[in-house]
Amino acid sequence: MRNPGFDRSLCPVARTVERVGDPWSLMILRDAMHGLSRFDQFRISLGIAPNILADRLDRLVAAGLLERRRYSQRPPRDEYVLTEMGRDFRPVLLAIMAFGNRHFAKEGMASQLVDAATGVPAEPVLVDARTGRSVDGPGFRLAAGPAADDQVRARMAFADGMTGA
């Protein structure tokens, strides 16, 4: 299950999933977004085995989303804080949160994003920064980019034909 080798693919989804697309890594990033940083904080929050937690923290550091910082010399203790790249993952987690709230919050929303001033729940939607239009609509389509190889081009052509865009 680990390391299925998606990175050989040029696909940006594959490359991200390869690095952070497993349950524990995503939950660690959620916790980091909530301000947790110490090994024991993650361990207790997630009920995760120490060896698995250590592995995932190492992987997230190697991928560039977390940074290891020593906060105590005696005993030696590290904390793990989001890098700029790690903070840039926040919209992904917020999109997941919004999806979970729409579909799996059978008891009602337990946690949500709210307007800091008014407390009104946000309705997160993904739009194009330039035009303000929803990217999840007919105005946008998937396309091969300058670095595409034949495999990506074939895939994008297929996707384009399917959506009719």
Added chain:
Amino acid sequence: MRNPGFDRSLCPVARTVERVGDPWSLMILRDAMHGLSRFDQFRISLGIAPNILADRLDRLVAAGLLERRRYSQRPPRDEYVLTEMGRDFRPVLLAIMAFGNRHFAKEGMASQLVDAATGVPAEPVLVDARTGRSVDGPGFRLAAGPAADDQVRARMAFADGMTGA
């Protein structure tokens, strides 16, 4: 690794990760978004073992993101198509794609979302539908919702203190 039991948590991120937050499920959803629907299409695209693919398709059907449809009676063959819930996961995948393009596309972008009319690459950002403001900024904060239990409330209070929002 499978089924870490996050669902006992009320957290909408945990509930989503529990259902679709593993590498293969995310890649299957990517492929489904690209228009793939048949077992062999997924198998060839992902280089995934048939028993693992069958397991993940079953799980995605059970979670409500894919629907099984028989397209051939002799021999019996099913295809797997996105449900309305599955299509609603698209913004998550597009946010992952944008993140991967920003951080892991060392050769340049291989695939990207473009304006269907002009071909100009989109810059996907997550905003509040009502106000149009970026939700990934100081104007919004995480908060406990009506269904929060003590654990969620403690977590949100901690997160709030950390961000200073």
